[in-house]
Amino acid sequence: MSLTHLQADRKYEVIQAFTDFDGRVHPIGETWWFRGDNYLPYDDGLSLFLSPDGVKDIQVRMRWLPGDQGEILDRFKDYVREVPSGK
Numbered sequence: 182m183s184l185t186h187l188q189a190d191r192k193y194e195v196i197q198a199f200t201d202f203d204g205r206v207h208p209i210g211e212t213w214w215f216r217g218d219n220y221l222p223y224d225d226g227l228s229l230f231l232s233p234d235g236v237k238d239i240q241v242r243m244r245w246l247p248g249d250q251g252e253i254l255d256r257f258k259d260y261v262r263e264v265p266s267g268k
Contacts, residue, residue, distance in 0.1 A: 184220050184227060185218065185254070186258050187218070187229075189215060191214065192215075192266075193213060194261065194263075194264050195207050195209055195211040195212075196260065202249065203242055207241070211233075213233045215230075216230040225245040225251075226244055226245075227242075227243045228240050229241040
């Protein structure tokens with residue numbers, strides 16, 4: 182079960198730009214397949230496992246704390262939406 186609204190092996194698009202824990206900007210229009218996530222409670226870390234090309238997977242690290250990416254993760258539906266199948 183994912184801690185976000187994302188479902189495994191579905192394609193998503195960024196609809197509001199955000200910056201991850203490592204300082205990488207994810208711009209509007211960026212797309213990827215969601216593979217899964219992993220939450221580390223001792224440091225409020227959430228790793229998102231994504232595949233921009235459907236082949237190679239990448240890790241996007243987030244931190245679920247105010248001042249980091251907490252506000253983004255609390256409203257992640259406002260940042261990312263599912264791409265309708267066939268697109």
